[in-house]
Amino acid sequence: MNDRSTTPVGQLSRQMLVDSVYDRLMALIMDQQIRPGSKISIDALVRELGVSSTPIREALARLEADGLVLKESMRGYFATEQLSAAEFDDLCQFREVVEGWAVSTAALRATKADIEALQAELDTVPRPLDGDDYESFRRLQEHDVRFHMRLLQIAGNQALTTAFQRTHPHVRTFRLRYEAKQGNSAIREHEAIVAALRQGDPKGAQDALISHIRATANRIRPWLDT
Amino acid sequence: MNDRSTTPVGQLSRQMLVDSVYDRLMALIMDQQIRPGSKISIDALVRELGVSSTPIREALARLEADGLVLKESMRGYFATEQLSAAEFDDLCQFREVVEGWAVSTAALRATKADIEALQAELDTVPRPLDGDDYESFRRLQEHDVRFHMRLLQIAGNQALTTAFQRTHPHVRTFRLRYEAKQGNSAIREHEAIVAALRQGDPKGAQDALISHIRATANRIRPWLDT
DNA sequence: TTTCCGTGTTTCGTACACGATACGCGATGC
DNA sequence: GCATCGCGTATCGTGTACGAAACACGGAAA
Incomplete structure (x- = not known):
């Protein structure tokens, strides 16, 4: 899924911030350091990861498409609940x-x-x-x-x-x-x-x-x- | 897919800009006003739709997850090619x-x-x-x-x-x-x-x-x- | 207890700076 | 003369900083 190695003719595509944020968030979710159902604050991630909000938002959008987080209008992102x-x-x-x-x-x-x-x-x-x-x-x-x-x-x-x-x-x-x-x-x-x-x-x-x-x-x- | 009617307890969730941009882009792609394989410039959309880049990027991220557009690092978004x-x-x-x-x-x-x-x-x-x-x-x-x-x-x-x-x-x-x-x-x-x-x-x-x-x-x- | 209201926090959207890519033009080499 | 290479400029994607609007929470009043 995250093999964005578009690799423009033999040259390694630069690792965008979005990608590293995506990977780190994925790891945090998999290891349950972000608990199922808990809120994922963009601001907190800005401070914690040391990047601005834009790449974080894009990474979260990707994770939402993957079904790992859920977005509620004007309320923010949440980790999806543990599987019933x-x-x-x-x-x-x-x-x-x-x-x-x-x-x-x-x-x-x-x-x-x-x-x-x-x-x-x-x-x-x-x-x-x-x-x-x-x-x-x-x-x-x-x-x-x-x-x-x-x-x-x-x-x-x-x-x-x-x-x-x-x-x-x-x-x-x-x-x-x-x-x-x-x-x-x-x-x-x-x-x-x-x-x-x-x-x-x-x-x-x-x-x-x-x-x-x-x-x-x-x-x-x-x-x-x- | 785009039924983001999270509807916080009986109240209709406000239509975010992201959603309307997503819908408009979806329509443009379906009607082939955006041709398969053609470039989708964020700047052009900023001018054309009259909104700033953030909601456009999020909408494009969603469309990418849907498989309707494709992103290449540092090169931008493209409409996916016509089905072979x-x-x-x-x-x-x-x-x-x-x-x-x-x-x-x-x-x-x-x-x-x-x-x-x-x-x-x-x-x-x-x-x-x-x-x-x-x-x-x-x-x-x-x-x-x-x-x-x-x-x-x-x-x-x-x-x-x-x-x-x-x-x-x-x-x-x-x-x-x-x-x-x-x-x-x-x-x-x-x-x-x-x-x-x-x-x-x-x-x-x-x-x-x-x-x-x-x-x-x-x-x-x-x-x-x- | 319920309702209202004010305050703090967070999201949403905009504007802007930086850097990379793409393209055209001219120079160079065969 | 033709193709190739290199350079400079324009364009566009990426990321930051900031303002405005909405929500959540807690306290006060009925």
């Missing part, structure tokens, strides 16, 4: 529909190179997942995002990939995932998906993916409403 | 996946009231579709958007509805739809969908919807690349 159980289930259902179609399509389209790229992604995960610490989790989470995005890309539908990306399912369940500590099982489920893709089995891949999403959901669900 | 054939097909595929699931779910969930609301929506369309003029088309288009949104709402998945809404399939094919003049057939296909829903037939509803999307796509496709 119903919203969480909606999100999982959405993933089943979109990713389910994507993997079954991917099973028919995947090249050798695609499969190997997926395998390489799996192999880079440090195993056994030793660390209980925040950084280890963060690396795992980033692996998970890359893995699922790659599945979508293999399916090859840009509109669908973008729509998925914009719902930010990973970001919105970040804290929950952290608390649920679900690393090793998730990796095994990923392997099952890759195995089905390798055999070119659409139905098998779809089943494996849906099992994975449901298993993840079951691991996370106890942490809702806390 | 491949992008158009992606969009149709996306609709088949998302809306297909939605109607089959809707067939199981729809109440009498839901069905009647859909029927009412169909009945409000002026028939026979006499006007070849722009205004008639516009009314038809708005009907179509309402009809499809209502289908999604009956399915009851907010995450999926939002994701669909944010891809703006209708907006992005507006001009094409206008040129393809496809009114009467579309209405009949809508009726087939409602009939299947009325019978509580998930498979039938899904088939009817997919037929509708493909028929629409076939009517529109000749107008691509013009």
